[in-house]
Amino acid sequence: xxxxxxxxxxxxxxxxxxxxxxxxxxxxxxxxxxxxxxxxxxxxxxxxxxxxxxxxxxxxxxxxxxxxxxxxxxxxxxxxxxxxxxxxxxxxxxxxxxxxxxxxxxx
Numbered sequence: 001x002x003x004x005x006x007x008x009x010x011x012x013x014x015x016x017x018x019x020x021x022x023x024x025x026x027x028x029x030x031x032x033x034x035x036x037x038x039x040x041x042x043x044x045x046x047x048x049x050x051x052x053x054x055x056x057x058x059x060x061x062x063x064x065x066x067x068x069x070x071x072x073x074x075x076x077x078x079x080x081x082x083x084x085x086x087x088x089x090x091x092x093x094x095x096x097x098x099x100x101x102x103x104x105x106x107x
Contacts, residue, residue, distance in 0.1 A: 032085050035070035040105035042076040046095055053104065055097035063096050077103035 004011065006019035014021050046053060056063040061075070066085035073083040073091065078101040083091055088107075096105045 031065060032067060032070045034072045034081075034084065036072070037079075037081075038071060038073045038088055039079070040073055040076045040082065040096070040107060042103045043095065043106050045104050051095045052093070053095040053097055056099050058099075061099045063099075064091060066090075073105075073107065075101060075103060075105055077101045077105075083107075 004018050004023075006017065006023055008018055010016050010018045010021035012022060054063050061080040061082060062084050064083045064086050066083075068085055068090075069087050071083075071085070071087060072081045073086075073088065073096070074081055075096075075098040078098060080098055080100040082096045082098060082105060091107045094107050096107060097103070098105060
């Protein structure tokens with residue numbers, strides 16, 4: 001994602017500078033402290049069109065990030081965080097491919 005200069009117009013279309021409009025709101029979003037780690041089960045690579053597989057290709061290993069809770073789902077192979085701050089009930093029935101070790105993890 002491109003970084004927004006604080007002195008440019010806010011992308012929301014308000015006509016205000018980003019530093020006045022949305023920058024303060026963005027800075028308040030923080031990842032919660034992890035209080036629980038749920039280890040996911042590693043499975044073989046699913047056959048095409050048999051499962052929804054998410055593979056985050058950016059830096060790091062977190063596919064989904066939220067602020068709702070202190071739960072992290074970790075790779076069953078290398079223990080890297082794959083989700084952070086999202087309740088387990090919100091991420092079910094999908095496969096997360098670990099960006100660190102390449103294993104497929106069932107949620």
